Amino acid sequence: MIIAVASPTGAGKTHWIHQQITQTNKPVGYFSPQTDSVPIDAIYLQSEYPQLKLYRAGEEAALNNTITYLEIPWYLDLAGIEPLLQTFNSHRVAIIPDDTDSTELKTWADEIIPGDCITKPTTALQIHRGVLTGEILDFDSLATFWLELTQGAYGKVVRAKGIFDLVDGQIYYGDFRFGKSELEFKPLNLPRWLNGKPDRKSGFEIVGSNLDQAEIAQTVRDCCVPESAINYYQQQVKESLATELEVV
Template sequence: MDRYPIYLVTGPCGSGKTTWIHQQLTTSTEPSAYICLGADATPIDLTYITATCPHVKPISAGASWTQLAEIQPLYVEIALQLDLATLKLPVDIESCQRIAIVPKGLIESEYHDWATQTLISEVTEKNVALTALPRFGLTGEVLDPASLNIFWDELIQGAYGEVARAKGVFEIVDGRSFYFSFGVGFPDCTYFELPLLPVLSGRPTRFSGLEVVGNNLQPQLIMETLEDCGLDDNALAYYQEQIKSQLSTESPEEALV
C-alpha cells in the first residue's frame, strides 16, 4: 500500500498556516488527520479544523500519531514557540513535505531555509514585537454575547496590550459555539458559528479558550474581563430554560430559521 504524505506546515505568527491547511482539507473528503504541535491544552485550531471538516481525524497534543501518519494524509501544524532546528518527531522529517507559509514582504527567514516549499500568503508582514503568548482555558464558561463582542473589540484595538494575533473558541448563552480570529496584516477579522450541536442543559464540556500573541499584554486583566463576561449558574439556568421554552413553542419551520 502506498504511503500518503505527511505535511509539516510552519511559518511566522499569523501568516495563515491554519487557513492553508483548512483549504487543503476542504478540497477533499478523503479521510485525513490533523495535529497542532505546541497547542498543548489550548487546542483552538484543532477545534476549528475538526468542527468544520468532519472527515478529519483529530490528534490531540501529546498523543501517539505514528500509526496514523502511515495510513492517511496527515497535516502537522507547527506552533510559533517550537524551534525548527531542534524539532523532533516520531517520523523522519526528511521524508515529509515541509511547507512554509510566509507573509508578503518576508524574503529570507529560518522558515525559508527549513522548508522544501515556500508559499506566500495574503497576509502582509507585521512589525509587532512578540514577547508574550498567554493562553486562557475557558471550557465550561458561557459568555454573554454583547459582553464578548465588547471584549473582543477592546482586545484587538489594544486595550490589553499590543496584539499581533488573537484567536479563540467561545460558548455563548444560546448554546452555540463561535470561532474568533484576528491578526495584524489579515484582510479581515473573522468570527463565525461552528457547526456543533447547541448545549442548552448545564455547562458545555467541549473545549473553549483564547490565545493571544503580542507585546506588553496584560493577561490578568484579560482573564478578569472574560470572567466578567461569563454567566453564573443561576443566570445560565434561567436563560437556558427561556430558550428551551421558546423553541418548544415554535413551529418546525420557525425552529429551522
Template sequence: MGSNTWLISGSPGCGKTNWILNNLISHKGSCCFLRLSGYGDIDQQQVASTDIDYAFLKDQIPQLIDLSRSSADSISHQDDSLILIELPQFRIPKELGLAGIDPRIIKQLATFNLEPDKYLHFGRDMELPINDTLNFNQIESCRFKLHRNVWDPPSLNTFWFELVNGAYGDVYRAKALMNIPDGRSMFFNWIVSQKGSQFLPLNTVSPPSGRPTRISELVVQGKNLDSVRIESTIQLCLLNDSVLELHQASLRDPQMQPSYST
C-alpha cells in the first residue's frame, strides 16, 4: 500500500475536521495534516488561516504531523502515511475528481511537494456525509486571537449563548479553543444546522500557573456580524492577572490539585 494524499474540501461547518479526525484515528500508519487557505468570492469571506483545527487534531492524535510546520523537503512520504489536506471551499467544484482542483490550490500544494491522489468535496462526493452541508451565498468571517487569555467560565457560558443565538449578528458557524482557569482548553464547535454546541475539553491540560501559551482563538462566520461588539464583550469576560491568580492559587492547593498530562 502506498501513501495516500487526499484533498478534502467543503463549506463552513460541513464536518471536514471531524471527518478528517475519524479517518486519521482509524489509520494505522503515520498521519499528516495540512490546512490550506481557501478562496472565496466577494460575498464569501474565507477565514484567515486558523490554527484551531490543527491544535484540536494534534490534541486528539499526538503523533500527528503538521505539514505547514515542516519544510517541503523534510516531509517523508512513507508508504503507510495518510496525508489529509483540509480546504475551505464554498462552491462545488466545476469538474469531478482531481480535475476540479482550483489551479491556485495546486500552486499552494506544490510548495509542499504535495500532489493529491484523491479530491473529495462535501455535498458532492458520496464518500463524505452530506446531511450537514449548507450552501452559503453570502458569508462574513471574523477571527479573534485569544493567545494567553483566560476566560471567566460563567461569562464564557453567557457569551457563547449570546453569540450563537444572534446577539452579535446571524452566526452560521462558530469554532473556538478557549482557556479556562483550571488549566483546561475547551474546544467549542457550533453550526446553525445542528442542534446544540459541541463542548470538548482537550486532553492536554496546563498547570494552573500564569497564562497558558497554547493556541487560543475564536472564529465566527455568518451575516451582519458585529465584530466590534463581539470583541468588547470578550474583553468583559477575560480574567485579569490578579483574578486569574486568585483562581489558580486555590487549584494549586495540594488537596485540590488535579493531575496533568503534561
C-alpha cells in the first residue's frame, strides 16, 4: 500500500507522515523522489523511528513491501509521479492550507487534510540546496548563520530545513517556515560520529526568492571546522563523554 502525500511547500507533509507512523505498529516505509542528494526529511523521520524502512531511487519496485509513505516534493510535477502511482495500490493525500486554493491538488487527491497556513509567495520561488560531504560545523557559527538566514540576510526565505554534523558528533536538524514563530533546531536521535569526517549525508534546502546562493555557500563554509582540527576536537569530546560516564 502506497500513501502518496503532496502539498505546497511548508504545509506539513513530513509532520503529517510523522503523526501517521506513530499510530501504526505495522512495518512502515518512506520514499521521497528526487531527494537522495540531501534526504533531510528521511533522516529526520528515521531518527524518530529507527525501524522505518527508507527507500531510495531505484528501489521503487519494493515500495509495496511495507505501508509506504511517498512524500512528493512540492516542486515535482504530479503528472510525472503518476506512472509510479498507477503501478501500485495507492491512496493520495493532499495537505492543503485553508487559505490556499489548489485545484490541481484537490483534483488529484483521494483525501484532503487541512494544512499549516503558509505565506503565499509574491515572486517565483527558487530552491537552493547545499550538499555537505562530511563537513563538520561549529554550533555557535551555525546558530548565527541559521538566525541570519531565517531573518532574511541572504534573501527572502519561506522555508528552510537542514541537517548538519556538529563537532560534538551529533547531527542537528533545523526546520523553519516563514510566519511560524517557533524555530526548530535540535539534535537528532542518531549515533554520535567522532571518528574523522562523517560518512553520512547532510546538507540543507532553502526555498525563497532573491537568494544569495554564493553568500549562503560561503557562510556555511565559514562555519565549518577545518579538517586539520577535527581530530583535536573529537578527542576532547570523547574525553569529556568518558568523564561523564565515570561520574554516572
